[in-house]
Amino acid sequence: MNMHSKTDLRELSYAEAIREAMDIAMARDERVILMGEDIGVYGGAFGVTGDLVEKYGTDRVMDTPISELGGAGVAVGAAMTGLRPIFEFQFSDFATLGMEQIVNQAAKIRYMLGGAVSVPVVMRFPSGSGTGAAAQHSQSLEAWTAHVPGLKVVQPSTPEDAKGLLLAALEDPDPVMIYEHKILYKMKGHVPDGYYTTPIGKAAVVREGKDLTIVATSIMVHKALDAAETMAAEGIDAEVIDLRTIRPMDRDTVLASVRKTGRLICIYEAVKTLGVGAEVSAMVAESDAFDYLDAPIIRLGGAECPIPYNPELEKAVVPQVPDILEAARNLAKGRV
Amino acid sequence: MRDTVMPNNIPYAISRYSAEELKDALKKMYLIRKFEEGAEDSYMRGLIHGTMHLSIGQEASAVGSCMSLTDDDKITSTHRGHGHCVAKGADLSRMFAEFFGKESGYCKGRGGSMHIADPSKGNLGANGIVGGGLPIAVGAALSAKRLGTGAVTICFFGDGANNEGAFHEALNMAKVWNLPVVFVCENNKYGMSTSTERSTAVKNISDRAVAYAMPGVTVDGNDFSAVTEAVDAAVERARKGEGPSLVENVTYRWRGHSKSDRNRYRTKEEIADWQSRDPIVAMAKLLVDHKISTEDEVAEIEADATRIIEEAIAFATEGDNPKIEEVTRDVYTKGAAA
Numbered sequence: 001m002n003m004h005s006k007t008d009l010r011e012l013s014y015a016e017a018i019r020e021a022m023d024i025a026m027a028r029d030e031r032v033i034l035m036g037e038d039i040g041v042y043g044g045a046f047g048v049t050g051d052l053v054e055k056y057g058t059d060r061v062m063d064t065p066i067s068e069l070g071g072a073g074v075a076v077g078a079a080m081t082g083l084r085p086i087f088e089f090q091f092s093d094f095a096t097l098g099m100e101q102i103v104n105q106a107a108k109i110r111y112m113l114g115g116a117v118s119v120p121v122v123m124r125f126p127s128g129s130g131t132g133a134a135a136q137h138s139q140s141l142e143a144w145t146a147h148v149p150g151l152k153v154v155q156p157s158t159p160e161d162a163k164g165l166l167l168a169a170l171e172d173p174d175p176v177m178i179y180e181h182k183i184l185y186k187m188k189g190h191v192p193d194g195y196y197t198t199p200i201g202k203a204a205v206v207r208e209g210k211d212l213t214i215v216a217t218s219i220m221v222h223k224a225l226d227a228a229e230t231m232a233a234e235g236i237d238a239e240v241i242d243l244r245t246i247r248p249m250d251r252d253t254v255l256a257s258v259r260k261t262g263r264l265i266c267i268y269e270a271v272k273t274l275g276v277g278a279e280v281s282a283m284v285a286e287s288d289a290f291d292y293l294d295a296p297i298i299r300l301g302g303a304e305c306p307i308p309y310n311p312e313l314e315k316a317v318v319p320q321v322p323d324i325l326e327a328a329r330n331l332a333k334g335r336v
Numbered sequence: 337m338r339d340t341v342m343p344n345n346i347p348y349a350i351s352r353y354s355a356e357e358l359k360d361a362l363k364k365m366y367l368i369r370k371f372e373e374g375a376e377d378s379y380m381r382g383l384i385h386g387t388m389h390l391s392i393g394q395e396a397s398a399v400g401s402c403m404s405l406t407d408d409d410k411i412t413s414t415h416r417g418h419g420h421c422v423a424k425g426a427d428l429s430r431m432f433a434e435f436f437g438k439e440s441g442y443c444k445g446r447g448g449s450m451h452i453a454d455p456s457k458g459n460l461g462a463n464g465i466v467g468g469g470l471p472i473a474v475g476a477a478l479s480a481k482r483l484g485t486g487a488v489t490i491c492f493f494g495d496g497a498n499n500e501g502a503f504h505e506a507l508n509m510a511k512v513w514n515l516p517v518v519f520v521c522e523n524n525k526y527g528m529s530t531s532t533e534r535s536t537a538v539k540n541i542s543d544r545a546v547a548y549a550m551p552g553v554t555v556d557g558n559d560f561s562a563v564t565e566a567v568d569a570a571v572e573r574a575r576k577g578e579g580p581s582l583v584e585n586v587t588y589r590w591r592g593h594s595k596s597d598r599n600r601y602r603t604k605e606e607i608a609d610w611q612s613r614d615p616i617v618a619m620a621k622l623l624v625d626h627k628i629s630t631e632d633e634v635a636e637i638e639a640d641a642t643r644i645i646e647e648a649i650a651f652a653t654e655g656d657n658p659k660i661e662e663v664t665r666d667v668y669t670k671g672a673a674a
């Protein structure tokens with residue numbers, strides 16, 4: 001739990017917060033090692049591991065060859081036998097090459113062996129669009145892993161949670177997949193000093209409101225908060241929930257909010273269909289919260305296409321603040 | 337093309353290719369260099385959003401490898417693919433337009449630098465995934481064999497890609513099915529920051545050929561003639577139905593891996609040493625020494641390349657952006673997405 005006082009105003013970037021979490025974990029626990037492509041002297045493609053190799057050496061900050069399947073599998077095997085690897089996919093897109101070890105092995109080994117072993121591996125996935133890197137370097141594939149029992153899947157949206165969720169992931173005896181949004185790496189925010197964890201499986205109500213509920217993930221939390229400010233000026237009081245973990249999902253927090261507001265928008269960057277929004281909507285539809293709905297649920301997600309290169313197109317295929325505002329205004333009509 | 341028999345002491349390429357072909361090769365090398373410099377400049381001036389991987393210093397490998405190919409032959413390329421694209425005969429204006437994200441670009445602004453392709457010239461595309469093109473090249477060779485087209489596929493890949501499973505699976509299948517494919521490894525010493533010494537169990541990438549029972553050879557990738565000699569022989573074997581080969585062109589990338597590289601994994605001296613072995617300077621010298629061109633002609637070829645690049649940048653700058661309403665076009669061949 002985060003037990004730190006909010007008077008501590010130290011700010012770090014999201015990338016620095018992740019690095020600090022890894023640094024703290026490595027200092028307290030010899031078993032923690034980092035593995036990934038160009039995470040040593042290069043410092044990671046997004047600079048997340050930075051200079052950790054200087055502090056811990058190449059035995060604990062290991063540059064792997066360009067071998068995602070093998071690398072992920074080595075991390076799984078090491079996790080089964082006493083190490084605590086944190087494996088970085090250079091881009092989440094390249095985790096598709098490692099899916100065998102994630103889906104068939106890491107997720108299932110404990111179950112298949114009747115609980116005889118655990119696989120305490122942590123994997124990091126820099127994901128999302130906005131960098132002009134086009135279709136094979138911009139995807140949001142978190143729903144792929146979230147579909148698999150045996151894995152836990154988190155998406156921190158702030159530096160504070162990026163640190164707390166990584167430390168929680170290391171404490172967790174099961175495989176935890178952390179999807180980090182590339183555009184957030186430079187975002188600054190308050191990060192408590194020292195060791196703390198952010199609970200896996202708990203959403204956060206980041207803005208309280210009474211007129212409608214916006215459930216958002218990752219970078220969309222910030223867009224939702226932006227939109228909520230504009231809405232407030234128009235007399236619409238939005239509640240914003242940062243889902244933070246998508247498996248297991250925090251049912252109670254979402255349902256309580258929907259019971260209160262009666263209106264729901266779910267917003268995420270991944271392709272709209274068959275994703276997080278479908279799950280959140282179904283969770284509401286299958287519960288008593290359904291009776292509280294005053295309007296249909298709205299999902300805002302990515303367009304049904306790969307991420308295009310042209311910057312205007314790239315922007316157009318993921319939800320933006322004006323899209324949220326339009327949805328909220330439509331939803332609020334007749335009530336506010 | 338001339339006869340393949342080589343008189344003594346005459347470099348292979350000089351005896352094999354006509355003066356026109358050799359001058360055209362030099363021009364392509366200049367076009368690659370100037371395309372990359374233009375790309376870099378556009379990037380520095382903030383005209384480009386995204387990333388790019390420049391192949392400055394590797395021009396002899398791209399152009400030399402494609403010398404004996406026709407437009408029916410195929411190539412698969414990599415993230416560092418601008419050179420392969422030019423070598424396979426792409427239009428520089430449409431390349432630049434793609435780099436600028438315009439509808440007039442090769443991929444209609446959808447793909448960008450890392451996905452430029454020209455299937456009409458047999459270029460099946462650059463690739464954002466390291467090793468992604470290796471099995472695809474084997475598939476293209478399978479088509480050529482089954483359909484009896486006589487086409488050969490050259491598969492370009494980097495030293496870093498040789499540690500992906502796809503590399504090993506692809507070479508094995510190519511051999512088992514005896515397919516007309518040439519695997520051309522551009523060994524520029526590093527996969528991003530990781531040297532081959534730190535990533536690869538064998539000394540030469542061509543040593544891997546032994547495991548897949550195919551010929552493997554390592555050549556100086558900055559020596560145009562050495563590259564053509566090795567790759568032409570492999571292409572000929574493939575064409576005759578004698579199966580796949582692996583050629584390793586040892587070269588060097590002068591620039592960083594991508595825009596954000598601080599070059600902390602290599603020394604300035606190493607970079608300067610390789611820069612003193614400029615493959616374009618060597619090629620120009622080869623042509624002058626063998627009286628294929630005069631120095632003035634070399635200067636004209638370079639000036640011609642400069643002009644083409646300027647025109648290409650102007651074409652790209654003027655082009656229209658793709659229409660936002662059409663963003664889901666081409667996800668499927670027929671009709672729109674669900």
Ligand SMILES: Cc1ncc(C[n+]2csc(CCOP(=O)(O)OP(=O)(O)O)c2C)c(N)n1
Nearest residue numbers: 094416464465466494495496497526527528
């Ligand atoms: C599957 C996959 N892993 C990692 C990357 C990130 N990446 C892009 S290029 C590159 C280095 C590739 O090295 P090499 O094959 O030697 O080609 P070079 O860049 O030297 O031309 C890396 C790690 C990627 N694009 N795809």
Ligand SMILES: [Mg+2]
Nearest residue numbers: 494495526527
């Ligand atoms: Mg390389």
